[in-house]
Amino acid sequence: MLRLRPYRKSDADIIVGWIKDERTFRYWCADRFELYPITAADLNDQYENSPGAEDVYHFTAYDETGIAGHINIRFPEPGNIDTVRFGYVILNDKRRGQGLGKEMTALALRYAFDIMKAKRVTIGVFEENKAALNCYLSAGFRDTGTAYEFPYHDEKWNCKELDITKGTEK
Numbered sequence: 001m002l003r004l005r006p007y008r009k010s011d012a013d014i015i016v017g018w019i020k021d022e023r024t025f026r027y028w029c030a031d032r033f034e035l036y037p038i039t040a041a042d043l044n045d046q047y048e049n050s051p052g053a054e055d056v057y058h059f060t061a062y063d064e065t066g067i068a069g070h071i072n073i074r075f076p077e078p079g080n081i082d083t084v085r086f087g088y089v090i091l092n093d094k095r096r097g098q099g100l101g102k103e104m105t106a107l108a109l110r111y112a113f114d115i116m117k118a119k120r121v122t123i124g125v126f127e128e129n130k131a132a133l134n135c136y137l138s139a140g141f142r143d144t145g146t147a148y149e150f151p152y153h154d155e156k157w158n159c160k161e162l163d164i165t166k167g168t169e170k
Contacts, residue, residue, distance in 0.1 A: 002068060002103045004111060007047070007058030012040030015060075015070050018093045026152055027129045028090050030159070058088075059111070061104040068092050069104045073112055076122065084112050086123040089132070101135040106169065109139065113166045120165050126150065127158040136162050140169040 019025045022036045033042065047058055052074070061069035069091045076085040086108060091101055112118045123141065125133050137143075146161040 002061045002063050002100060002107060004059045004061055004071075004104075004107045007060050007070065007072075009040075009044050011060045011067060011070065012043040014067050014092075015090065016040055016043055018090055020093060023152075024093075026150075026157075027126055027132065029088060030124075030150060032088075056087075059108065061100070061107065068095055068100050071104060071108050073108060073116065081117070082119040084116055084118040084121055086112075086121060089123070096131065101132070102139055105135060105139045109164065109169045113169070118166070120163055122161065122163045124159050124161055127160055128155075133160065138170065140164050142168075 016038055019028060019037065025033075025036045025038075033046070047053060047056070050056075056072050056074040058072045059070070060067055061071070069089070071089045072087050073084050074087065075081065076083065086105075089101075089104075091104070109121060112121050121141075122144075123136060125136055127133060127147075141162040141164045144161045144163050147158050150157040150159050
């Protein structure tokens with residue numbers, strides 16, 4: 001059974017170790033980091049020094065076998081405390097396909113709705129990242145119909161905007 005705890009700087013080495021290629025990296029962060037690969041120091045630096053860093057809450061998912069995933073929750077619009085956004089969602093690459101993504105998403109939704117008192121949660125996901133898209137949809141997120149194009153080398157990815165409102169999670 002997964003649990004969430006606040007992110008620790010020492011988690012960064014483990015988290016960046018799950019990113020084995022640039023495609024996975026871009027699925028995870030889009031263009032939030034300029035260069036691939038990143039180091040633990042790069043991740044911690046962004047978490048501490050980015051504009052608005054004080055309004056982002058970073059979590060690590062863990063169970064009896066160790067760290068299993070990572071997610072952050074932030075307020076995307078200054079002054080709007082009714083909507084939060086999930087980001088930097090990633091699972092231990094060796095533990096994918098075990099339902100942990102849905103479990104971590106459910107825990108984060110519970111935190112967003114019950115602790116942060118959000119009424120709505122949003123997330124962006126690349127249509128090409130089928131496993132992540134299916135995970136969020138199975139957790140109760142719905143496609144808002146909003147999308148934007150993201151250039152990745154010679155490809156154009158479609159980033160779908162999803163949302164979920166309190167009481168509709170599964």
